Amino acid sequence: MANRRNFLKTTGLLAGGLWLSPALLQARQRISPSDRIRLALVGANNMGFGILRHHLALPEVDCVAICDVDQNVLDKRLKEVEDATGKRPERYTDFRKLLEKKDLDAVIIGTPDHWHCLIAVTACAAGKDVYVEKPMANSIGECDLIAKAGSQYQRIIQVGQQQRAGQAFLESRDFVKNGHLGKIRKVNIWSNFNYGLGNEIKPATPIPTGVDYDFWLGPAPKREFNPNRFHGSWRHFWDYGGGLMSDWGVHLLDMAIWVEENPSAPSTVLTYANNVNKENRDRDTFDTMNVLFPKKDFLINYDMNGGLQTGPYNKPYGIAYVGEKGTLVVNRSGYEIYPEWDGTTKAPKCEAKKLEGTTESHNLHVANFVECIKSRNQPNCPPEAGRIAALHAHIPNIAARIGADQVIWDDEKRQFIGNSQANDLIWPEYREPWVLPKI
Ligand SMILES: NC(=O)c1ccc[n+]([C@@H]2O[C@H](COP(=O)([O-])OP(=O)(O)OC[C@H]3O[C@@H](n4cnc5c(N)ncnc54)[C@H](O)[C@@H]3O)[C@@H](O)[C@H]2O)c1
Numbered sequence: 289m290a291n292r293r294n295f296l297k298t299t300g301l302l303a304g305g306l307w308l309s310p311a312l313l314q315a316r317q318r319i320s321p322s323d324r325i326r327l328a329l330v331g332a333n334n335m336g337f338g339i340l341r342h343h344l345a346l347p348e349v350d351c352v353a354i355c356d357v358d359q360n361v362l363d364k365r366l367k368e369v370e371d372a373t374g375k376r377p378e379r380y381t382d383f384r385k386l387l388e389k390k391d392l393d394a395v396i397i398g399t400p401d402h403w404h405c406l407i408a409v410t411a412c413a414a415g416k417d418v419y420v421e422k423p424m425a426n427s428i429g430e431c432d433l434i435a436k437a438g439s440q441y442q443r444i445i446q447v448g449q450q451q452r453a454g455q456a457f458l459e460s461r462d463f464v465k466n467g468h469l470g471k472i473r474k475v476n477i478w479s480n481f482n483y484g485l486g487n488e489i490k491p492a493t494p495i496p497t498g499v500d501y502d503f504w505l506g507p508a509p510k511r512e513f514n515p516n517r518f519h520g521s522w523r524h525f526w527d528y529g530g531g532l533m534s535d536w537g538v539h540l541l542d543m544a545i546w547v548e549e550n551p552s553a554p555s556t557v558l559t560y561a562n563n564v565n566k567e568n569r570d571r572d573t574f575d576t577m578n579v580l581f582p583k584k585d586f587l588i589n590y591d592m593n594g595g596l597q598t599g600p601y602n603k604p605y606g607i608a609y610v611g612e613k614g615t616l617v618v619n620r621s622g623y624e625i626y627p628e629w630d631g632t633t634k635a636p637k638c639e640a641k642k643l644e645g646t647t648e649s650h651n652l653h654v655a656n657f658v659e660c661i662k663s664r665n666q667p668n669c670p671p672e673a674g675r676i677a678a679l680h681a682h683i684p685n686i687a688a689r690i691g692a693d694q695v696i697w698d699d700e701k702r703q704f705i706g707n708s709q710a711n712d713l714i715w716p717e718y719r720e721p722w723v724l725p726k727i
Contacts, residue, residue: 306341306372313373315328315347316493325661329396330383331406333519335421336398339364339448340672342654343396344373349658352392354382358519359498379485380502383407387444388415393662397421402508402528402716406429408445412437417661419654421448423681424674425434426529429715431678431704435671436727446657447674451620453656454649457543460609462546463625468638469611471661472586475544481606482592484532486524486571487516507718516570519686521626524571526689531573532594534681536605539720540618541581542669542677543607543618545587553699554581563691565595582585588682589718613637622646686713 325348329340332354345547349680351369355375356362362379368378373472386412387395394417405425411418416440424447425431432452433621438445451457463469495501495513502510508527511517516524523529530537545551558580565575575594580587597604606619613628622644627636653668660667679697687695687710696705704710718724 300619302683306344306368307343309373312345312347316350316373319348323348325349325658326352326384326391326392326393327396328355328380328389328392329365329400330355330386331399332356333358333361334398335366335448336396336457337368338723339396339398339419339421339456339650339654340369342651343658344369344535345651346655346658349653350375350376352387353379353380353386354385355379355383355502358496359380361519362498362632365605379466379725380586384410388414390393390412392416394657395417400522400528401426401530401534403506405433406722406725408434409437409727412441412443412445413725415441415443415526417444417657418604419446419448419657420674422674423530423534423678424671425536426534427716428682428702430684431675431682433725433727437541437725438671440727444660444664445671445674446590446653446660446665446692447677448650448653449539449669449673449674449677450496450648450653451539452546452668453652454620454646456618456643458645459643460543460607460616461547463616463641464609464611464689468613469609469625470637471612471686472609472611474587474608474610475547475588476589476591476600476608477544477625478591478593478599478603478611479532479536479540480593480596480599481532481536481604482595482597484575484592485565486569486573486594487521488555488568489570490514490516505719507716507722507724509719514570521570524573526572526685526720529573530681530685531571532575532592533573533577533685534678537590537592537684538677539682540605540607541588541590541680542673544581545584545673545676545680547609548585550584551676552583553676553698554583554683555699556685556696557581557683558694559687561684571596573685574688577684578687581680587605588680590680611638613641620646620648632654686710689713 397420492512559573564578568715577592579590609616616676625641
């Protein structure tokens with residue numbers, strides 16, 4: 289925690305604003321052009337800009353361009369970067385034009401999920417490294433394409449599953465891996481968030497001035513404009529996202545896969561899904577899901593409630609690694625180990641430990657990406673890890689959509705066994721003129 293505070297203090301990067309300290313601005317000037325990383329952002333409204341801020345806290349990174357299809361967002365973000373760094377990034381509304389730029393090393397993809405694949409694959413083919421937000425893509429097939437593009441074009445791809453850089457999760461992983469908790473029998477995961485219900489139903493409205501809504505929709509089906517299917521709340525509609533399951537499920541399930549001896553794709557997946565509260569709510573996705581993933585090492589048990597905000601251990605979301613000697617409960621704020629009691633020796637079976645006060649770890653995940661751009665080493669969350677985590681969200685969503693309690697995924701063949709309805713949902717249908725990239 290102390291380290292993280294110091295990091296923010298030194299860089300001057302404080303929550304909410306984009307203000308760079310004089311020390312950082314001076315440090316930037318000392319880095320020669322040949323050692324600088326020229327970065328662009330595609331999709332600048334919320335998380336994409338947050339990730340850009342963390343990049344700008346590193347003295348070797350310059351933001352040379354920003355691209356968005358909403359000119360209101362675009363102009364606001366261009367000004368913020370200019371005010372903070374003294375240099376106005378170039379302005380783009382079409383990522384294809386941006387990616388033709390020769391003097392560009394890497395891109396951040398902060399668009400809604402239905403755009404990740406096309407932009408990531410085009411970026412890789414153009415020789416740019418990629419920080420793509422999670423979930424890696426909005427379908428199983430598109431995740432595969434991004435992973436293939438990364439290896440074919442030898443690009444560094446960091447998927448935005450930043451918990452892999454978080455102190456609480458790193459230490460928890462060590463406790464699991466070094467046997468402190470004994471044999472792990474289950475990993476219980478829960479995510480309960482009010483926003484999982486989606487917005488209240490609203491009427492369609494004219495397209496806001498400055499928004500190219502046809503471009504925003506891109507490969508997704510054409511629709512009239514509705515504010516619910518736009519900034520932020522798009523995540524509740526299958527055309528653009530996967531609801532709470534892919535929003536939080538991907539992050540948390542990644543922490544279970546991460547402690548497997550050999551991180552594996554799901555095979556048999558048992559899903560219960562329901563809509564308990566849909567009154568006046570505008571969404572396609574489910575508010576209630578329970579999913580079991582029996583794995584070789586342990587059972588992963590995922591429990592999700594959109595519209596509720598309390599959960600086990602008084603935490604709205606978390607992970608409990610349940611071992612024979614104790615249970616470790618972790619989320620972004622810290623962890624606690626609850627030892628089992630040994631009735632014979634009258635002693636706890638493992639040492640109780642606790643870590644409090646940790647927070648988000650985007651900054652460390654971003655720093656890892658930038659290090660890997662330079663070293664060409666694999667980052668914390670390489671494409672295969674992003675693909676496997678996304679599978680754990682997309683498969684239950686597919687099962688829920690077709691009403692199947694059980695599906696079996698064959699990862700080698702990249703298809704469901706004996707379920708043509710599920711197989712039909714592996715790939716999205718792209719609306720013309722957009723076409724699924726070929727690798
Ligand atoms: N890692 C995390 O903790 C975390 C947290 C929140 C969101 N996310 C992810 O970040 C991504 C963005 O989410 P958000 O909440 O910031 O969404 P948002 O709707 O707030 O912002 C998306 C931006 O992308 C722009 N955009 C859409 N299509 C575009 C295109 N073709 N070219 C350029 N710009 C385009 C939009 O106009 C908008 O400005 C999602 O993939 C989401 O899952 C990750």
